Amino acid sequence: MMKNYDGEIIRKLEIMAVKIRKKIIKMLYRAKSGHPGGSLSTVDAIVALYFLYMNHNPKNPNDSNRDRFILSKGHAAPALYATLAELGYFSHVELNNLRNMNCMLQGHPACLCTPGIEASTGSLGHGLSFANGVALAAKLDKKDYKTYVMLGDGETNEGQIWEAAAAASHYKLDNVTAFIDRNFLQIDGNTEKIMRLESIRDRWSSFGWNVIEIDGHDIKKILEALDEADGNYNSPTVIILNTIKGKGVSFMENNVDFHGVPPNEMEYNLAIEELDTLQKKLEASI
Amino acid sequence: MVNPRNAYGQKLVELGKKYSNLVVLDADLSKSTKTILFAKEFPDRFFEMGIAEANMISTAAGLASCGKIAFASTFAVFATGRVYDQIRMDVAYSKSNVKIFATHGGISVGKDGASHQMIEDIALMRVLPNMTVIAPSDAVQTGKIVELMVENDGPMYARIGRADAPIIYEENNLQNLKLGEGLIVEDGADITIIACGTMVDSALDAQKTLKSKGIDTRIVDMHTIKPIDKKLIIKCAKETGSIITAEEHSIIGGLGSAVAETLMDNNISIKFLRMGINDRFCESGDPKDLLEKYGLNQKHMVKNVINLIRN
Numbered sequence: 276m277m278k279n280y281d282g283e284i285i286r287k288l289e290i291m292a293v294k295i296r297k298k299i300i301k302m303l304y305r306a307k308s309g310h311p312g313g314s315l316s317t318v319d320a321i322v323a324l325y326f327l328y329m330n331h332n333p334k335n336p337n338d339s340n341r342d343r344f345i346l347s348k349g350h351a352a353p354a355l356y357a358t359l360a361e362l363g364y365f366s367h368v369e370l371n372n373l374r375n376m377n378c379m380l381q382g383h384p385a386c387l388c389t390p391g392i393e394a395s396t397g398s399l400g401h402g403l404s405f406a407n408g409v410a411l412a413a414k415l416d417k418k419d420y421k422t423y424v425m426l427g428d429g430e431t432n433e434g435q436i437w438e439a440a441a442a443a444s445h446y447k448l449d450n451v452t453a454f455i456d457r458n459f460l461q462i463d464g465n466t467e468k469i470m471r472l473e474s475i476r477d478r479w480s481s482f483g484w485n486v487i488e489i490d491g492h493d494i495k496k497i498l499e500a501l502d503e504a505d506g507n508y509n510s511p512t513v514i515i516l517n518t519i520k521g522k523g524v525s526f527m528e529n530n531v532d533f534h535g536v537p538p539n540e541m542e543y544n545l546a547i548e549e550l551d552t553l554q555k556k557l558e559a560s561i
Numbered sequence: 562m563v564n565p566r567n568a569y570g571q572k573l574v575e576l577g578k579k580y581s582n583l584v585v586l587d588a589d590l591s592k593s594t595k596t597i598l599f600a601k602e603f604p605d606r607f608f609e610m611g612i613a614e615a616n617m618i619s620t621a622a623g624l625a626s627c628g629k630i631a632f633a634s635t636f637a638v639f640a641t642g643r644v645y646d647q648i649r650m651d652v653a654y655s656k657s658n659v660k661i662f663a664t665h666g667g668i669s670v671g672k673d674g675a676s677h678q679m680i681e682d683i684a685l686m687r688v689l690p691n692m693t694v695i696a697p698s699d700a701v702q703t704g705k706i707v708e709l710m711v712e713n714d715g716p717m718y719a720r721i722g723r724a725d726a727p728i729i730y731e732e733n734n735l736q737n738l739k740l741g742e743g744l745i746v747e748d749g750a751d752i753t754i755i756a757c758g759t760m761v762d763s764a765l766d767a768q769k770t771l772k773s774k775g776i777d778t779r780i781v782d783m784h785t786i787k788p789i790d791k792k793l794i795i796k797c798a799k800e801t802g803s804i805i806t807a808e809e810h811s812i813i814g815g816l817g818s819a820v821a822e823t824l825m826d827n828n829i830s831i832k833f834l835r836m837g838i839n840d841r842f843c844e845s846g847d848p849k850d851l852l853e854k855y856g857l858n859q860k861h862m863v864k865n866v867i868n869l870i871r872n
């Protein structure tokens with residue numbers, strides 16, 4: 276089952292992740308509003324899924340056999356929008372109009388507005404239940420597509436997440452894989468001070484889930500974890516991604532002040548400079 | 562321009578000193594709702610519930626059942642729709658002394674988009690027996706309303722917007738403010754605009770423009786949508802002949818509906834128009850542009866007044 280991901284493939288995905296991060300910064304700077312921290316922390320998993328792992332077709336976003344990705348933490352929409360644009364679901368030009376009136380890219384994902392968006396999110400806590408529904412439909416229809424869902428760690432405060440966790444396990448939804456973006460921050464501060472989540476591992480495994488915990492910025496590890504989830508039968512898998520909120524931009528990293536505040540001009544220039552440097556370094560190493 | 566959210570947070574601190582049984586709960590939005598001010602001053606009486614609104618509401622009801630005055634705050638969209646059954650059972654049916662104080666109501670939330678633009682909350686709360694529903698119009702009135710919410714027993718829902726708002730009142734204008742009694746902010750004889758929340762200031766702007774066109778408009782600030790001030794509505798209908806309602810809310814179930822019901826119930830047939838969001842979800846965008854596109858600014862009010870009077 277385990278595939279061997281060679282160095283160059285991984286390096287290319289890492290470069291793509293930096294490009295997506297730059298796009299996120301640009302979009303948020305132009306929109307003068309939005310959520311940098313939680314967008315940047317999810318990028319590597321989204322890149323691994325969309326650029327390599329998932330079976331999907333930008334030319335046919337409604338293909339009934341496609342794998343599904345549901346961004347339950349909807350405020351990270353810029354990460355998904357940048358990825359979908361890069362893959363050709365819609366024009367890059369749309370990215371310039373994030374959050375603008377009469378435009379396609381809503382502040383939070385809206386399935387009726389944007390090609391490639393599976394579920395309208397932004398009110399936290401719904402995505403895992405929605406994913407379960409999609410996965411139950413797959414079983415009914417004897418289809419072998421997979422359903423992936425990205426949850427915030429703070430988001431798992433919601434009771435509905437645990438209702439869904441019980442249901443996925445009860446129905447043995449081995450075609451559901453949940454990610455938890457474990458960046459230890461929500462809005463009011465550190466997750467453990469707001470409403471303790473630890474031990475996350477024990478909580479999910481006691482609900483009957485197959486639990487994998489990895490460095491959420493290591494694309495190779497993410498792909499290996501997805502393979503492991505793929506080979507797991509009769510229970511759903513949760514991949515705990517240990518991440519850094521604001522990953523990739525030094526002054527945004529682990530900084531709760533950048534949860535929902537876009538960069539100003541100086542911060543924008545600085546962020547792009549840092550990401551450019553990183554991109555060059557990665558490109559030089561191929 | 563002052564932000565009503567700050568007025569809310571500051572008033573909680575002030576009242577926290579006076580009422581040792583005042584407690585505050587929030588759901589990971591204390592920096593936005595400004596309950597953080599109370600949290601800093603009274604850490605023991607502030608409960609951070611995390612992103613778990615349903616739990617917050619029922620917990621508030623439990624606290625209230627033991628004599629606490631429990632304020633629960635989050636964005637309007639999460640404070641009502643998300644927790645409707647908790648409010649219905651534990652707050653309204655039980656007549657709990659829970660004060661749900663919501664921020665970020667209406668479409669002027671702006672760029673976060675339709676998911677965050679709550680335009681159904683007044684309707685949802687209004688339909689609940691025992692519930693008082695309030696939408697203050699500026700920072701000064703917000704402070705006074707918070708006082709009244711503390712002084713008066715029972716379930717209450719109040720919603721303010723996200724943005725800074727022009728100051729309409731001086732504190733001593735509002736000394737006699739009562740829940741359930743609307744205010745005539747500007748008197749007029751030709752037509753009445755009955756507004757609540759952010760729309761009161763727009764109505765005052767429209768009133769000036771209309772005056773220059775020779776139309777004498779009465780402006781009513783209907784801060785309490787339930788119980789609605791029936792006497793004042795009937796008086797305005799009789800004295801000015803026409804009524805327009807304005808709210809940053811769906812035209813279904815909110816202030817406009819409450820006024821229409823009052824008129825019909827009293828066999829009053831007049832020229833009447835409801836301004837609000839026309840039964841649709843809106844979209845991301847700059848608040849000003851959205852209010853223009855969806856017909857909720859002073860320009861639209863002026864146009865609507867002229868049309869209604871002339872036709």
Ligand SMILES: Cc1ncc(C[n+]2csc(CCOP(=O)(O)OP(=O)(O)O)c2C)c(N)n1
Pocket residue numbers: 312313314316348350397398399400426427428429430431456458460461462520534588589590612639643
């Ligand atoms: C039901 C609901 N309550 C509150 C919010 C407001 N809100 C948006 S993001 C956020 C914090 C999310 O924290 P987390 O899930 O950890 O996301 P991340 O750290 O990845 O940004 C909150 C409270 C919301 N969007 N939905």
Ligand SMILES: [Mg+2]
Pocket residue numbers: 427428429456457458459460461
């Ligand atoms: Mg987090």
